[in-house]
Amino acid sequence: MNREQKGHTLGPIVSSEHLSHKAKELSEFEFGLIISGHAFNRWIVRCMTAVGYSELGALDVLVVHSVNHRKRPKKLSDICLVLNIEDSHTVSYALKKLVRLKLVSSQKQGKETFFQTTEEGQKACKAYAEIREACLVESLSTLGISQEEMHHLAGALRAISGIYDQASRSAAAL
Numbered sequence: 001m002n003r004e005q006k007g008h009t010l011g012p013i014v015s016s017e018h019l020s021h022k023a024k025e026l027s028e029f030e031f032g033l034i035i036s037g038h039a040f041n042r043w044i045v046r047c048m049t050a051v052g053y054s055e056l057g058a059l060d061v062l063v064v065h066s067v068n069h070r071k072r073p074k075k076l077s078d079i080c081l082v083l084n085i086e087d088s089h090t091v092s093y094a095l096k097k098l099v100r101l102k103l104v105s106s107q108k109q110g111k112e113t114f115f116q117t118t119e120e121g122q123k124a125c126k127a128y129a130e131i132r133e134a135c136l137v138e139s140l141s142t143l144g145i146s147q148e149e150m151h152h153l154a155g156a157l158r159a160i161s162g163i164y165d166q167a168s169r170s171a172a173a174l
Contacts, residue, residue: 043136051127053101059085061128063094064117067104068125073114084161 019027041058048061066079076095080088095115098104103121106113117125145153
């Protein structure tokens with residue numbers, strides 16, 4: 001017999017209930033973000049390992065996909081902006097690693113360095129996409145979330161990230 005059957009109602013599942021007495025739902029949401037973020041990072045690393053690149057971490061995988069997006073050369077600052085990463089040296093380190101692995105190439109144009117995926121990098125991204133389709137997309141379809149709902153969830157997460165960014169700027173000014 002579970003707690004609900006015994007007459008107890010289950011409260012929110014949180015890891016930091018002590019942070020707010022007015023917004024336990026926010027703590028519950030943040031806990032969901034934490035465990036989802038870790039699961040997502042684990043997934044992208046293991047998917048890229050299945051492609052044959054076990055030495056890549058989560059940021060490396062995100063960077064190679066960002067560089068590959070739209071098949072156009074990109075600057076470090078553009079990659080950081082798209083991925084919402086303040087610490088550009090972490091992205092710079094990932095790019096050096098990807099260049100060393102021959103997944104990405106770099107080219108100087110004036111003072112700027114532009115990065116683009118190599119043929120090998122494009123093949124890796126394509127293989128990743130195939131594994132993603134086989135292992136993840138089919139599983140997600142069992143949740144019964146429509147493409148439209150997924151689109152709205154993605155928009156909500158982007159909007160919420162803006163609120164967290166503003167809150168971090170406010171906290172930095174204290």
